[in-house]
Amino acid sequence: MRIVVAPDSYKGSVSAVGTANAMEKGIKAVFPEAEVVKVPIADGGEGTVEALVTATNGQIIYQDVVDPLGCTISSYWGILGDGKTAVIEMAAASGLPLVPNEKRNPRVTTTYGTGQLIKAALDRGLKKIIIGIGGSATNDGGCGMAQALGGKFLDADGQELSFGGAALAKLNKVDLSDMDARLGSTVIIVACDVDNPLCGPKGATAVYGPQKGASPEMVIELDAALKNFASKVGEATGKNIAEHPGAGAAGGLGAGLLFFTNAVLRPGVEIVLETTGFESLVKSAQLVITGEGRTDFQTAFGKAPVGVAKLAKKYNVSTICLSGGLGQGYEDVLKQGIDGLMSTVPCPMTLEECIEHGAEFIEMGTKRLCQVIKVGMEI
Numbered sequence: 001m002r003i004v005v006a007p008d009s010y011k012g013s014v015s016a017v018g019t020a021n022a023m024e025k026g027i028k029a030v031f032p033e034a035e036v037v038k039v040p041i042a043d044g045g046e047g048t049v050e051a052l053v054t055a056t057n058g059q060i061i062y063q064d065v066v067d068p069l070g071c072t073i074s075s076y077w078g079i080l081g082d083g084k085t086a087v088i089e090m091a092a093a094s095g096l097p098l099v100p101n102e103k104r105n106p107r108v109t110t111t112y113g114t115g116q117l118i119k120a121a122l123d124r125g126l127k128k129i130i131i132g133i134g135g136s137a138t139n140d141g142g143c144g145m146a147q148a149l150g151g152k153f154l155d156a157d158g159q160e161l162s163f164g165g166a167a168l169a170k171l172n173k174v175d176l177s178d179m180d181a182r183l184g185s186t187v188i189i190v191a192c193d194v195d196n197p198l199c200g201p202k203g204a205t206a207v208y209g210p211q212k213g214a215s216p217e218m219v220i221e222l223d224a225a226l227k228n229f230a231s232k233v234g235e236a237t238g239k240n241i242a243e244h245p246g247a248g249a250a251g252g253l254g255a256g257l258l259f260f261t262n263a264v265l266r267p268g269v270e271i272v273l274e275t276t277g278f279e280s281l282v283k284s285a286q287l288v289i290t291g292e293g294r295t296d297f298q299t300a301f302g303k304a305p306v307g308v309a310k311l312a313k314k315y316n317v318s319t320i321c322l323s324g325g326l327g328q329g330y331e332d333v334l335k336q337g338i339d340g341l342m343s344t345v346p347c348p349m350t351l352e353e354c355i356e357h358g359a360e361f362i363e364m365g366t367k368r369l370c371q372v373i374k375v376g377m378e379i
Helices: 016-030 048-056 112-123 143-148 166-170 181-185 204-208 216-237 249-260 268-276 278-282 297-301 304-313 330-335 351-356 358-378
Strands: 002-005 035-038 059-066 072-079 085-089 128-132 152-154 173-175 187-191 264-266 287-290 318-323 340-343
Touching (some): 016 035, 016 048, 048 072, 048 128, 072 112, 112 128, 128 268, 143 152, 143 249, 166 216, 173 216, 187 268, 249 264, 268 278, 297 304, 304 318, 318 358, 330 340, 340 358
Parallel strands (some): 128 187, 318 340
Antiparallel strands (some): 072 085
16 A cells, blocks of 8 residues: 655644654554555745655755844755755744744844845856745845845935835835845745735734734734835835735745745645655555644645645546645535544643644554555555
8 A cells, every 4th residue: 555645744843754754653563564655745934855855855944034123143054956956935034933922023023034045046057946935024025025125215314124015115226236146037936825916904913913813903014114114125126916815925925035036826735745755655655644833724725735646636646635734625625625623632632732643643644544544444
């Protein structure tokens, strides 16, 4: 029996790689002779670098960068096994988990560190960069990223803008004459799983600002600042992308990448499955097991497990989703190619307990799942 395990991370608990390893142990406990093919996946957020580097036998590169609050931290990015492609997750430099709850304030957080990671890839001579932009702490439209790559953003007095989304309200002049010229010859593919425009009621600030610490008053302020940013940068670049689907991703980093590079935005799981060669691996499988920390109505909108299931269905391979929890509307995924669902949690307990014992519960849950499958095979 050939079983492909293709889980996303159980965020805050177990990485995608750790989840795949735990699933393999559970399978082997019931089917010791099974061939288990592990394909850890991600959708552009936390775990994207690890998943792609692991799948392609690449390498992790550690890099000091500026975090969302302007402090220096040790971050990382990856080079894929082909030696030609970089993979970056903005969450590793500009992500929300890097900011303590009490300090979350999108008026001041910056994507500068993400720009530093891009520059590091360019300095290595890499001509293709995959950038996952999930999990941001920022609302600066990618201004910080562009500053790290040579862009200058000036107020009416000719002074460089400070970091953060609030400063964009003062933007008067955009000077891109010193932007890194290597960007023009670099293929940039952005893993983006939302289609929000940059501004307005469905834009970056209104939809995602509150989870980053924005009050209702701040949402109004920051949305207006992004509108000014889009206007001034649009004049400087000749691009009108504020309404482009995904421009509002990651606090407007989607827009920044479209403005300042030749980036193409694509669904994150699509990029990951393509890069890992998942389709060639699933053709001869008898079963696919996927999973994530929580499966609910949002999963059906195209999150990683659904992307896995749809590709498996192309070859009539059944897919079971084993998740940490099943939330409201989880049944919706049954219409998206997933054939069955199961939770890893063995009994009532707190979220903290679930997180603490994540790997153990994933292994046990996979074992229970396989025991049921074995009974079905014997009937």
